[in-house]
Amino acid sequence: MKDLVKKLTSIYGPAGNEELVSQAIREEIEPYVDEVKVDVMGNLIAIKKGNGNGKRIMLAAHMDQIGLMVTHIDDKGFIRFTNLGGISVPNSINRRVMFKDGLAGVIGYETEVDSWKEITLSKMYIDIGASSKEETEELVKIGDVAIYHPHFSESNGKYISGAMDDRAGCALLVQTIKNISSTPNDLYFVFTVQEELGLRGARTSAYALEPDLGIAVDVTATGDTPKCRPMAVSLGKGPAIKIKDASVLAHPLVKELMISTAQKHGIPYQLEILEYGGTDSGAIHLSRGGVPSGVLSIPCRYVHSDSETIDASDMENGVKLLTKILEENINI
Amino acid sequence: MSDLLKRLTEARGVSGNEDQVRQLILEEVTPLVDEVRVDNMGSIIAFKKGVKSDKKVMLCAHMDEVGFIITRIDDNGMLKFAPVGSIDPRILPSKRVKIGDKAIPGVLGIKAIHLQEPSERETAAKAKQMYIDIGAKNREEAERLVKPGDYAVFDSECVYFGDSKVKSKALDDRVGCAVLIESLKGSYPFDLYACFTVQEEVGLRGAKVAAYSIQPDIALVVEGTTCSDVPGVEPHRYSTRMGEGPAISIADLTSYSNKKLVSLLIECAEKADIPFQIKESVSGGNDAGEIQRARGGTMTAVVSVPCRYIHSPSSVADLNDINNTLRLVQEFLKGCEAL
């Protein structure tokens, strides 16, 4: 699992530019599923057929990560950028970034400001070491996207990297695909695009697939660091079963299904109330005439930074729980 | 084109009340197409049957504009109003408007400078404090001409001026409407749907249902977009530059353009020697957002005419940009069949 997480979090894949992640996941899962396809939006859809008596279940983990899009190159070759998804000022100052071809840069800011509070993204820039507009233009063009420079670390059973959101979810789905021995259900594993821009890939894929049930796998925040926003989720206490966030109220029956499966198999779990943010289930549950949906969350500290931190055991237990849910007949 | 644009921009069409501009566009497009209908929300869908393939290409421009809606009539005959769509309230004082189907003239007055405290002059006026004066002496007289729920538009004549420049209200997005109408004069191998949508300014609402209904394979949105290349703005915040050709969007707040379509647009522009620019911001949104996400998803792209002072009675565009946008759209349509 560690190798898989490391591999997937090291790949370049900001929102709207998920191709490399898609290829890597495809290679991982192709032998284990009945069909793999890519739709118009770029969603990667892997299908594992059941015995014809089960439910149509859509699983979703998003491939995209937040990024910095080039909007302007100035006369001295500095790059102005805007955010694709939740890039924040404090998490960006003097961080390293990487473009698709591996080109590195540093995020700087206009230091004439009197206070850090005055810094906005429009007062920040990316420095790729070029000394003229022409030099930069040879390497980068308007519309290119950079990501926080990926670097994976392991520390005390924690995995740390810039793209846990949501490559950890992708890894969890990949491992689940590999683990499932047999299932009565038709499983549609959707590795979605553009979640960070508003759950876009999930919306179109859910429409096309018309599932009976939806489960998104994504990271969630925790409340276990010094003086943080209170939240009853910690690293290492098991995957979190979502009750609500700003995008979805988990369907009571799906939530119960997840809880009862965890209890039946003695898998640790936590209950999650996220008071902001959203995930793919927000789009899935409102598709067509409605799809009862829930979310399996991976507790993650420092979300939307280059050091998103998860616990190895939460991943293992997440795979166990999801595998058990999918292998069984579901009565909803 | 300039005559058409004048008629289009001077027509009234606040989001939710597009009657006059809809009528005008219906008259323009009916002779050019095989079929035209007005959908459940009031958008026009003009259909031109393809000569060869059954591929569906959707061109989209919104016909609505920002404006006002009358909320209440005061005892003294003044009209209280609310903006429809996003309007910077600082532009409102001392502007003329037309209200309702009968285009009753009114003015957005403001207390004379002599009567203001010095501090008042420094403070931006709020829409909630303002009122429209139609000259009525009391409520009864005002009620004979206007009722709450009537829409009001900026009263602004379309003027050609300077070096190939045009000033008017509603250039966003009547420039797109003009480009679509001109494009319908050609004939195409595929099925072409030209959509003149309603309610873009209040949340891309017309495009959502139009795209659901059409289910296009490819969609190109033609817009009027922000152009901030004016003094006091740093170059990295210009977004687009006037006179440098149509702006192609890589992404904005509502959609990420399909990469194949963006490549095709750039290729078409380069081949036909049409000047173009890549839009240098992702701010704002447009109908592409809803079209891209309709049903199972659609390939979408956006080209825009740069418009300065957008969402005001005096927005400005360059005729060369408009003509070059039309040329680019036509080249793009030629290239679509091969995709």
Next chain:
Amino acid sequence: MDAKKFLGQLIEVPGVSGYEDQVSKLIMDTFEPYCDEVYRDDFFNVYGKKLGNKSGKGPKIMLAAHLDEIGLMVKDIDDRGFITFTNIGGVDQRILLSQEVYIHGKERLFGVIGAKPPHLQERNEARKAVPMKEMVIDVGLPAERVKELVTIGDLITFKSPLVELTGSNVCGKSIDDRAGVVMMYETMKELDKLVFSGEIYFVATAQEEVGTRGAIISTYKINPDIGIAIDVTHGDTPDASRDDTHAMDKGPAIGVGPNMHPKLTKKLMDVAKEYGIDYQVEVAPGLTGTDARSMQISREGVPTVLIELPLRYMHTTVETLNLDNVKKAARLVAQFIASMEEGWEECLTY
């Protein structure tokens, strides 16, 4: 059952957004005698289907009033058994102190919302509203017992039964939009006195307070020719502007603005005039905060009208409503439905 009694029952049944099981059952049972068919979907939207008593191809009309209510949810339980909570839907934190609540855990527990008392506050604190995250619910039980009975995610509702004020005014919680549900019920009764054609769906929608989610789903399912959204709007109070409020005694408000179909709205007003039902006009320049916003853009678009009942103190436990407006609105909508005679498609055009 009369309107007041039904409303009284409705507001005492919990139905916080996403958890509308109980209230949807009560509505199904109450609608049953007046409908041809009553059912609900996976999301607790209730559908009461009523067929026209006249032949001819009438329209498929969907009425929508939401059955969900705002409320609170258990966020955590501390070592001493105090419960912290978050909100579902738009709750004004200033109304929360000293409220009586029910926690719907393994069993229903009574509790009160408390916070640090005033004499322990710093001087400046008293000027600020107490933030929700600093409040706790006290259920008066030892921590072990609380943890046995209460789980993170349990729903919390306010205790505030219906009170009759003077005139036809009543007061209580969740009248937004249970009064709309009652109004649909009254419309069914009115329709039984009239001749009409078509298929009428009375839909009590779920999850409106968290983003009109039930209406998105139910409108897609029904795919109606005409939508009628029924919700509440602000009643006049001394502390709010006349621009934002409506009189309590001048009939329901009819919505005007981009979310509403202009010709259909005019027809609704014409019907009101014809039958001498007074109404007010609610101007909505952008998105309305009602199901109308989502009904209009379902599938290929649904011509939609909006009717609103003036309500004072919205989203509090003392929401105040004039029941006369419920009756007037029901008469209006019933006559509107009956007015859809042959050629009704004409009023859906532009």
